[in-house]
Amino acid sequence: MIVTESQGVKHLLKIAVPYLLFSCIYAGIILGIEEFAGDQIYQIPTQIGSVFGLAIAFFLGFRMNSAYDRWWEARKIFGELTNNTRSFVTKIYVYYGNENNVTNSSDGPTGQKASDLISLTIEYVRQLKREMHNQKEPSFEEETVAFFSKYGINLKNKVSNELLVAITQIIEGDFSPKAGLEKNDLMQHMNRFYEIQGKAERIKNTPFLMIYSAFTRIIVTVYILLIPLFIGDIDLGGEKSNLELLAIPIMVIISTVFLTVNKLANLFGEPFSESATSVSIDQICQTIENNCLEIKQKTIGLNS
Amino acid sequence: MIVTESQGVKHLLKIAVPYLLFSCIYAGIILGIEEFAGDQIYQIPTQIGSVFGLAIAFFLGFRMNSAYDRWWEARKIFGELTNNTRSFVTKIYVYYGNENNVTNSSDGPTGQKASDLISLTIEYVRQLKREMHNQKEPSFEEETVAFFSKYGINLKNKVSNELLVAITQIIEGDFSPKAGLEKNDLMQHMNRFYEIQGKAERIKNTPFLMIYSAFTRIIVTVYILLIPLFIGDIDLGGEKSNLELLAIPIMVIISTVFLTVNKLANLFGEPFSESATSVSIDQICQTIENNCLEIKQKTIGLNS
Amino acid sequence: MIVTESQGVKHLLKIAVPYLLFSCIYAGIILGIEEFAGDQIYQIPTQIGSVFGLAIAFFLGFRMNSAYDRWWEARKIFGELTNNTRSFVTKIYVYYGNENNVTNSSDGPTGQKASDLISLTIEYVRQLKREMHNQKEPSFEEETVAFFSKYGINLKNKVSNELLVAITQIIEGDFSPKAGLEKNDLMQHMNRFYEIQGKAERIKNTPFLMIYSAFTRIIVTVYILLIPLFIGDIDLGGEKSNLELLAIPIMVIISTVFLTVNKLANLFGEPFSESATSVSIDQICQTIENNCLEIKQKTIGLNS
Amino acid sequence: MIVTESQGVKHLLKIAVPYLLFSCIYAGIILGIEEFAGDQIYQIPTQIGSVFGLAIAFFLGFRMNSAYDRWWEARKIFGELTNNTRSFVTKIYVYYGNENNVTNSSDGPTGQKASDLISLTIEYVRQLKREMHNQKEPSFEEETVAFFSKYGINLKNKVSNELLVAITQIIEGDFSPKAGLEKNDLMQHMNRFYEIQGKAERIKNTPFLMIYSAFTRIIVTVYILLIPLFIGDIDLGGEKSNLELLAIPIMVIISTVFLTVNKLANLFGEPFSESATSVSIDQICQTIENNCLEIKQKTIGLNS
Amino acid sequence: MIVTESQGVKHLLKIAVPYLLFSCIYAGIILGIEEFAGDQIYQIPTQIGSVFGLAIAFFLGFRMNSAYDRWWEARKIFGELTNNTRSFVTKIYVYYGNENNVTNSSDGPTGQKASDLISLTIEYVRQLKREMHNQKEPSFEEETVAFFSKYGINLKNKVSNELLVAITQIIEGDFSPKAGLEKNDLMQHMNRFYEIQGKAERIKNTPFLMIYSAFTRIIVTVYILLIPLFIGDIDLGGEKSNLELLAIPIMVIISTVFLTVNKLANLFGEPFSESATSVSIDQICQTIENNCLEIKQKTIGLNS
Structure with missing residues (x-):
């Protein structure tokens, strides 16, 4: 830039x-x-x-x-990605930290779940960046592939969409019926991710x-x-x-x-x-990733 | 284009x-x-x-x-159609996948319901495209006519409106009273479909x-x-x-x-x-359809 | 036009x-x-x-x-009226069609209620059109006056406002406490009607x-x-x-x-x-009315 | 004008x-x-x-x-004030008219409460107008001062803000826990009042x-x-x-x-x-006041 | 200015x-x-x-x-900060004033909690102002550091983000499950804070x-x-x-x-x-702070 x-x-x-x-x-x-x-x-x-x-x-x-x-307009779209990711990740951390919100399942500690969701969000931001750079089929590292397959991500489909579906599905599964409003709040964030991606693709492809x-x-x-x-x-x-x-x-x-x-x-x-x-999307995505990692760090405390 | x-x-x-x-x-x-x-x-x-x-x-x-x-502005409207359809279809898949959300009726497995809703959404996108091309009364295939009559779609009325009414009605019928927020979330998507269609018609007709x-x-x-x-x-x-x-x-x-x-x-x-x-609406609608089909594929897993 | x-x-x-x-x-x-x-x-x-x-x-x-x-901007406002009316009327039809939503009262069948609400909506659109044409005090037909007095509409006040108050009041009265989200959804449509009317008046009067x-x-x-x-x-x-x-x-x-x-x-x-x-508001309002009538037709099925 | x-x-x-x-x-x-x-x-x-x-x-x-x-933009802001006030006041009238929404307290009949809220809203519109005309510390009539002190309005602070706090507080107090959605709806109107005021002050002060x-x-x-x-x-x-x-x-x-x-x-x-x-804010505010008074008139019927 | x-x-x-x-x-x-x-x-x-x-x-x-x-656009962003802070702080005061909303915990009186939240909000506004002036690592007073550490704010991370996380977390912890809508309302304000900050940073950094x-x-x-x-x-x-x-x-x-x-x-x-x-952000932030302090003053009454 x-x-x-x-x-x-x-x-x-x-x-x-x-x-x-x-x-x-x-x-x-x-x-x-x-x-x-x-x-x-x-x-x-x-x-x-x-x-x-x-x-x-x-x-x-x-x-x-x-x-x-x-x-x-293009710059604003990636600004929205920053804002939406920051508040989404904060909500993930805070909502998973309240045991009333999460279903008691044997899947593991809630800290791990929150951490995984934040990791998926980071992967989504990375993937969106790649797609903007026309790297639609990158060679993921083995570790990432394993992580993706854990959440049913089909690498043959459009990966960014798959990641959003996976995140939506995890949220739907993890939140208890009592925590409908919290889930709904996160679902609105999902809508915004779809909007941001669509807007970015619109500018890129037209x-x-x-x-x-x-x-x-x-x-x-x-x-x-x-x-x-x-x-x-x-x-x-x-x-x-x-x-x-x-x-x-x-x-x-x-x-x-x-x-x-x-x-x-x-x-x-x-x-x-x-x-x-x-627009310096590499730099913006790096900032978003750093912000996510600061929050991800905090989720470790939720495991205890 | x-x-x-x-x-x-x-x-x-x-x-x-x-x-x-x-x-x-x-x-x-x-x-x-x-x-x-x-x-x-x-x-x-x-x-x-x-x-x-x-x-x-x-x-x-x-x-x-x-x-x-x-x-x-016209290009943005079809971009919104992309975004709204993608997130709507994802929500359909995810919400129907959670048995708490859906009423236990004898209508059939939830996977089928979700799949039908996605099919109707695809039909809606196609019909909107046709209306933009002034093909207001297309000759539907027999199979499609049967599918439409199953959901009470009156081909004498404006078909795009009929499709939206049918989708709204299915959602209202399928979601259990406990899943009010999920239903409400989908209803907001319906509002957006109406807005998108209205905006597109405004530009077309003025x-x-x-x-x-x-x-x-x-x-x-x-x-x-x-x-x-x-x-x-x-x-x-x-x-x-x-x-x-x-x-x-x-x-x-x-x-x-x-x-x-x-x-x-x-x-x-x-x-x-x-x-x-x-605006290359044919191409955009094809992309939307592909995205819908990727999700529709996943709904098969819900039947088991 | x-x-x-x-x-x-x-x-x-x-x-x-x-x-x-x-x-x-x-x-x-x-x-x-x-x-x-x-x-x-x-x-x-x-x-x-x-x-x-x-x-x-x-x-x-x-x-x-x-x-x-x-x-x-003026054209957009009447486009919004189209969108909002279409989705509002669809929601009326669908929500009244689900008996869980409506209070069991002796007022009559829900189909009649939905039909009346749609009629009031049509009257509202007509009245808004009249006010845009400076026909603020039209001579209503006897039948319409009777219909209006049934819902407490005071023809000495601003009729468009009275119609919106009446619609809001009917919705508040008809929906059962369990159907709070559905009612709330319709209330947001009411807000939009107020906004549309205010915007149209702003352009007309300034x-x-x-x-x-x-x-x-x-x-x-x-x-x-x-x-x-x-x-x-x-x-x-x-x-x-x-x-x-x-x-x-x-x-x-x-x-x-x-x-x-x-x-x-x-x-x-x-x-x-x-x-x-x-802006061809007569033609737009006629289209809205036709769309409403198509839905109103369907409400007859709810009475049985 | x-x-x-x-x-x-x-x-x-x-x-x-x-x-x-x-x-x-x-x-x-x-x-x-x-x-x-x-x-x-x-x-x-x-x-x-x-x-x-x-x-x-x-x-x-x-x-x-x-x-x-x-x-x-300035004209739009006062148009938004019109729209928001009209729908807010209609909601006040309608929500207070449904006894399910309001807490059974000994404070007096609900009609009086609704009427007082509408009066406060009118005072807010008047005060906003005064602040736009730089009359920040008007000499209120004795009656108004008494009315204000009833709702804890501190005339030494910024009066418009005090009025919004008072209205928010009354709504929070009056609505029963069951009527959360109705209260929430009104709270969104409060947000819009804050936004409108902030926007108007932005243009005035910059x-x-x-x-x-x-x-x-x-x-x-x-x-x-x-x-x-x-x-x-x-x-x-x-x-x-x-x-x-x-x-x-x-x-x-x-x-x-x-x-x-x-x-x-x-x-x-x-x-x-x-x-x-x-922008003819005096005239606009007078119209808003008239609209409010038409609704306030109706609240008398709620007392019985 | x-x-x-x-x-x-x-x-x-x-x-x-x-x-x-x-x-x-x-x-x-x-x-x-x-x-x-x-x-x-x-x-x-x-x-x-x-x-x-x-x-x-x-x-x-x-x-x-x-x-x-x-x-x-830059001026608007700080106008939004004013509006959002004013209504957020009013809601904090009003919601904490209703005992139904808050969990009965031994953490102290609700008035203190509301007061602390308002203080954190003021700190956030100050910090945002500092970051706009490139004072990213200011030397906080000892008192402030103690206050921050009470709410787990990590001064090594980006302080503005940390403050928003802390506020979100307090709200999540304090509101009782019955007060989901009130909490959700505040969460939407948090989203807006993230948006405002992101927008301001976008203009500053691009x-x-x-x-x-x-x-x-x-x-x-x-x-x-x-x-x-x-x-x-x-x-x-x-x-x-x-x-x-x-x-x-x-x-x-x-x-x-x-x-x-x-x-x-x-x-x-x-x-x-x-x-x-x-844009005179110092002056705007001072106005916001004064508005917050007027409300903070009122929270003292909640302790009794």
Whole structure:
């Protein structure tokens, strides 16, 4: 994740420099031709060029705006995962700690049960992260596979769904009929896990306006190719001075700005890719795991 | 659904090429007349033309933005359908698996009941999809008709509503008075199904600002017809060179850009049509069905 | 409601043609004066005119955007009414169908009770529609008055509120203490009815930015009156040709575009008026009523 | 509240006329100096002036948009107060009307209790209104003080909070253990009262972007002062005609438009001030009170 | 916090004056070079410069808009903290005041328990504030440490989480099985605390579009450096007058405006920093604490 503006500058340069170089070369060639072929061969009224340029700027502005909204929506989803996991795990610890809530079964001490549930929750968060990274069928460690099979998780089905079903089932089985409200409370958390996962998958699987993205890319490119025509009269008043070269930076800068905004919109429109601009889900999931482990630690006290 | 930018380019071209051809022909004719009738017959100050052009670009920008919001809202609705169905079906499986929840009746094993409920849910998702595609009265297979009549579904009424009533009724009948919270939990899912359906119908049945759409189409067309007037002085400084032809690409490009944005806004404003830009509800509903079937498989174990 | 774009064109023309005629006449008069008084009497730098024109286009663009948001919010509210009524009525039917839920009273068969509740719900939807149309004190039919007085509805108070109180009271009275969750579920629906009604009244009773509407109307008018000044040099290069007349269409078009956008924003800002652009609440309420009647039909089976 | 557009015009003129007069005087002075000192002393390229003007128009457009959103958010909050109060009061009436819900205490008839709760709710709405108008310590009538002290309301603390605590406490005390769900339902209404109050206080106490408001005011002023420089070449082509005076209206209009938009944004950014543009909370609270009184009337019937 | 517009002006000047000075010096140098080297050495068509300038204004306008949305979202989060804490604490007081709700244990009087819970809530609010200010490991007073250790709070873990776990645990332990609904109500408040904290951390830990911030900063700077080129023909018509100096204010003003908007967007994008523009969380938390203390005072009465 990009945390400071200087990191931002660094990544920005990575994106912008190729555009800059391309624009420089193109501007050089065009000016060269003009110089060679005689002055003032290009003359298109600049007014229409400025309508074109501003229309593009406007469309890019809206697109960047939508891309950022999409990025922030993606960030919010993983924020919700944090909140929901934290409160779910706290509830697990607290509810299992009250013996009135749990059925007296021979399955083992309640501390172990709570601990297992928290472990499954951690596995779920990990699996969700993997699925966001397209690692849908990871090779689990033997220990994990054993743990999963204990709770009937079918690795051939979608593992994240299987984990949620398993957690739901454990909760349904463990809570005594008297503890209906506590169970119901946890079930609402399950709903939220399903919602969070669905939202994340929605953003991941629905590309961001690919046809519009193609559209802006093409019109930006066309605009850039036409810029020399729009500013072709640059040496009109230049009176044989060599200041025509001033045309190069201005062409280069405008081109680079538009290409870069378009690229940034593409990047923010893919919040779950693994680039520097994407939502830092690895880091968020690590924080969630740490929070879970702090609570899991406490469940040991419940065994006694 | 358009997944990659190159697919986007392909579909974009399908939309844009007719506009491009039309613009080329129009520009050719106009320039021909001008050439024939003598230079400089068209001379309208470009400033007012640029106000006009930019005003249109603004209005199109806002309209595109609203269209995309509408499209994304439609996508979210089917995302909610995914989430709600997944958690509903999981709850059905888990709650029916706990014998405390279900009334002891002679209706048959609970596994069968849960399986039937999941089947009805799948039918509901299918029917919702059909209604979105305007197939309101499909010819059901005989087997399905028998299954429906078992649960009192009246095929003369609105089938999606009938399915929701049937599911609600089964849940009300099957859960024991002790399992009030579990039943209530499922009832909240029913509410959400009604909300999702209502939202989807709202977007489907309320066209996207047809009067505004007519408005932008007309002003874009007028603007395009007037462009030659705005850039009519193109050969003013051309000193008898043949570079007037440069006017053609610029006219063509601006025309195509504006017509294409307008068309894209129309397409995104109809997210439930069956075009390449619409929300891929078939695919989403297939995913939901697969998720349901994975859970339905598990209910077999409940019969023993 | 405007459903197709060709209907949109038709309604648009109704709005735009008067503006068009007015603009034509005005432009004709101004050009006439100019012709009579000698060329080039109007000469204001066009740059400032284009700042003015574009600033207006911005403000209109934003206003149109807010107006559309408001219109869509209004549409959503009646969508929520649909969803809430559908699920409420389904719950009424299903809950009354389970004898465990209802108190054994001598009031009559539960089917009749459920049917009456659905009738009251239909009356509520009708009354809400009437209040949206400012028919606050309709003359009810004798039968309806009798039905209302049976449930203590005071026609001197606000009838929609009275209907909601009556429904709430019947539910409170009919459900047995064991069916607290079912009753509570229905009570949440009552909350939603109150919310929907309050939201609809909020939009109806709070006009859309009248001061800003006055503002845009005035500046658009001023701009239009000034346009001839901004494009007054239209025949500067015209070399005695008669092409000055080309100024008329351009003036007329810009004027019509701005006046029409302003008018459209006003229309969308009043979603509950009874114009072609308003939310089609009559049609929506009719759909709701039909859905309710389908369920009401089913309640007959409960009497046996 | 401004209900019609003609009222809007009236209030708009109140705001705009001072700006108009100021602009006229300023434009007159500047043109006078120019006339006196010789033509064409001001000559700044208009292009940069139009970038400046449009940038300001853009920033003002966004600011107006945010101001309107804020205003609408404020209006929504008092709409929620209406909805929540209406349904809360209906529930009070209905729940107290069912003797199963209420503890059999010697405190008096349930009708009186319900009536008192509704009175406290009315007092809460009134007090919230007063706090929005900064009347934090009103002088209550003797009767009200007696009523308040009966329910332990400490007038030295924040009165609105005290009223909510009192209402919560009465509900907790009156409902029998069997009526847990009914009590819980009312408690959710209490949560909503807290939320509504908090939201209203948030908007009231957090001024709307004062630094940005200062910014737009300053740049608008600077722009206006510079306008004569941007349009200083107005008589360049005027050929000694006296039409320079046409510069005055255009300068005046642009100045007035920008100053007025800025002022409108400031007004809409303060939705709880007591100006004509603010949310009409007095009227809304009066409506709520009337609705409450209609229900309070009904509670008399509960005493028998 | 900035409350009045005059404070806004003051802070604005702090931000803008350095930009103003820098721009003055730069403009002076450039004009000096021009004067020295001969007139009219800089001549780039202004049209392309105005496209560039307006494109930047667009992008800045959108960015400022997003920054303000972010700021307002941050403000809302602490508003939710206020609402949730107020209603939570009221419920604690009211529920503990009803002896039916609380288990009869030898732990001490219920008034003390309620008072301790409110103290823990206050500590939580304080701790959240500290974490927002990056004081993650404050040195607690001895008294507080003792109080914390009484409730098993592990100061090595994340203290805010530990406090929420402790509060959840106390509630689970204190409420009798009969008071399930009351406990559940409080548990929902706990969920909201987790959500609020998660949301606040999300905004704090996810910087606002650093790459876009770097982008706007660079293009604004480039634009400013190029302005003299765009307005270099300022004395074209100046006829040897000394009015070239008028170029300085216009260059300076545009530069300052763009740099300041960019800076303001950066400031509003960091709502939890400790600058004058950030959300006044210290003040909000103090208000919450005062509200809690007013209720805590009341709990003394419960001991008797």
